[in-house]
Amino acid sequence: MRLAAILMAAAGMLGAQPLKLNLEHLASKASDSVDITLNGSTLQFAAKFLNSGDPDEAKVKKLIMGIDGITIRNFEFKKDGEWSAADAESVRTQLKGPDWSRMVGYKSESDGDAEVYIRTVNQKIAGVAILATSPREFTVVHISGTIDLDSLADLTGHFGMPKIKDGRKSSKM
Amino acid sequence: MTALGTTERVAFDFEGLVRAHQSMVFSLAYHFLHDREAAEEVAQEVFLALHRNLARIQSPEHAGFWLRKVAVQRAIDEGRRRRRRPVVALESVAEPSVKATTRDPLLGEVLRRLIATLAEGPRAVMILRYQEDLDPAEIADILEMPLGTVKSHLQRSLSLLREKLERRGLGEI
Amino acid sequence: MDRLEEELKKALAREAPSDGFAERVAARAASAEKRVAVFPLPRWSMAVAATVLLGVGGGLAYREHRGEVAKEQVMQAMRITAVKLNHIQAHVREVRQ
Numbered sequence: 525m526r527l528a529a530i531l532m533a534a535a536g537m538l539g540a541q542p543l544k545l546n547l548e549h550l551a552s553k554a555s556d557s558v559d560i561t562l563n564g565s566t567l568q569f570a571a572k573f574l575n576s577g578d579p580d581e582a583k584v585k586k587l588i589m590g591i592d593g594i595t596i597r598n599f600e601f602k603k604d605g606e607w608s609a610a611d612a613e614s615v616r617t618q619l620k621g622p623d624w625s626r627m628v629g630y631k632s633e634s635d636g637d638a639e640v641y642i643r644t645v646n647q648k649i650a651g652v653a654i655l656a657t658s659p660r661e662f663t664v665v666h667i668s669g670t671i672d673l674d675s676l677a678d679l680t681g682h683f684g685m686p687k688i689k690d691g692r693k694s695s696k697m
Numbered sequence: 698m699t700a701l702g703t704t705e706r707v708a709f710d711f712e713g714l715v716r717a718h719q720s721m722v723f724s725l726a727y728h729f730l731h732d733r734e735a736a737e738e739v740a741q742e743v744f745l746a747l748h749r750n751l752a753r754i755q756s757p758e759h760a761g762f763w764l765r766k767v768a769v770q771r772a773i774d775e776g777r778r779r780r781r782r783p784v785v786a787l788e789s790v791a792e793p794s795v796k797a798t799t800r801d802p803l804l805g806e807v808l809r810r811l812i813a814t815l816a817e818g819p820r821a822v823m824i825l826r827y828q829e830d831l832d833p834a835e836i837a838d839i840l841e842m843p844l845g846t847v848k849s850h851l852q853r854s855l856s857l858l859r860e861k862l863e864r865r866g867l868g869e870i
Numbered sequence: 871m872d873r874l875e876e877e878l879k880k881a882l883a884r885e886a887p888s889d890g891f892a893e894r895v896a897a898r899a900a901s902a903e904k905r906v907a908v909f910p911l912p913r914w915s916m917a918v919a920a921t922v923l924l925g926v927g928g929g930l931a932y933r934e935h936r937g938e939v940a941k942e943q944v945m946q947a948m949r950i951t952a953v954k955l956n957h958i959q960a961h962v963r964e965v966r967q
Contacts (some may be wrong), residue, residue, distance in 0.1 A: 555755065560947045562940075570940035584948045596947045619883075630961055635843040638958050656954045665951050677959070679952035711899065715892045723887040737887050741895050748899040808881035827875065828882040841953045843960050859874060 543618045543653065543666050550662060554599040554608045564592035564669070572659050583675065590670025594598050597664045599632040615664050623650070636661070649673065711751060714760055715744050721761075721829070722768045728824045729772035730779075731813035739775050743768045765829065768840045769821050776817065804867060811858055818842065819850040826851060 542561075551557045562570070566586045574585040586655070588594075599607065619626070619641045628640040636658030643651030654665040667676070722743050727736035746767055747760075754760045812823055818840075833851065837855045838842040872935075 529930070556753075558946065558950060559945050560941060562947065566940050567944065569937060570944045572945070573934075573937035573941040581945070587948070588944060594944070596950050600948045600949055628958060628962065630958075632843075632845075632961060634845055635908050635957065638954065640958060654951070654954050654958075656957065663950065663954060665947075665954060666884060667951070676951070677955060679948060679955060699912045709932040712892065712896055714896050719891055719895075720884040723891070724882075727885065728882050735886075737891065739897060740887060740891070744895045745898055745902060748902070804877060805881040808878055812878075812882065823878070826884060827878040828884060830879070841957065843957055843964070845964055846960050849964075855874060858878075862874075 542668070543594060543615070543664070545618075545661060546595055546597070546660055547599070547611060547662075547664070550597075550599045550607055550611065553601060555602045556600040558596055558597040558598040560594065560684045567591055567594065572669055583679065587672060587675045587679075590672070591667055593668035594666070595664070595666040597662075599662045601660045601662075606660070607657070607662045611662065612655060612657055613654075617640060621675075624653070643668070652676065708825065710790055714764075718764050719744075722764055724828055725765065725768040726772045726775070727822060728809065728812060728828055729769070729820060730788065731778055735775055735779070736772075739771050740768070743771055746771075765825070769825070769839065771823065773817050776848070806815065807862070807867065808858070811861055815854055815857075818846070819854045822847050822850040823854050838870065 551559070569648045571585050571588055572650070574581040576582045576585060612659070616639075623643045623645055624641050625644070626639055627642050629638070631637045636656065638654065638656040641653040641655075642649055643676055644654070649671055651666065651668040653667075657664075723736055723740040726739040726743075727733060730736050730739070743764060747754075747764060750763075758784065759767060801861060815823065821840055822836055822842075824841060825831045826833075831839070833844055833847045836842070839846045859870070
């Protein structure tokens, strides 16, 4: 099942519900970190400066039109063990409300762990959250608002990344 | 120069970084695109991006990692903009009058052309493996690709190359 | 490493770009620096500079700057999201296969 199919397309913005993330203590241990919080008005302002002639920027411009908030916390560490299970659990606790449901989750020794959550209100998607961890990286992504989830999943294939193709496994390259 | 803590920075010598890494960056682009002119343009853009982001570089090792990552991303972007994959132009390489040996001087060019015809993901993986001598975990880091996918690309690409070389009478390797 | 891999290493050995490459890059970098040296002031004084600019009708330039900063943040946020989704999709597909 494509990720986009799992994440159903929807409409309806019911107000931003920012996650309360207490992860500042990880920043001091990180070798590199990204901390982005964008509200609706900043997103709409930024959209004016996105170039419709650039494929990546055009995609993003279309995607953010109905979004009212984006939060990114990304930490990279030089050694294992800098983040704890409690850090991950503090994020999951935010995603256990009645509106949230976990759509995808896996644990992998080689690829790290990842979970994708969807928030639905009145049967419409109002938020997506991703918690992705590996021994030396900790990432939380939260997007709230009207999300075109086909477009969100279709981001793979942009930003210089190979697109994950549908269809059967091919032996030809 | 030694690695610094997150609160310390030195002004890295930009021109020194260019001299130290120009062959690496150019070659990543050239082996990906199989076009020297395009590769030079991509390499210049990569270093200009480095210039804009110099304050983020934390150590010489970080500079190398950053340059590899951005060089591959930009090469992939450029490859897509050109919207073509090089044809496996083995026909344009003269048929050896005798069965080729492992010391065939044309073999290198044949291999480079074959690499340039691989799909983006496997191509990037092969170039990072054999040009930069990186192990699969390092490649997964740079390409932000699952480790399992990297290993799979390596295995399949080698198998494909052997098959194509065999057909051309270069199968002794 | 087998023979094919040894040959691949030779075939994909690093090559130098054309002569003068480093000089051309340095020249372009210097030229780019001149173009963006509109606000040589430290960041804390941006608010003061913005007020003055607005007062003399220069609000447009400062708005442009804020827009570019916001745009870069959006693109970075989307890039990180795309990377994580890419990982997840790839893993899900591998497991299915």
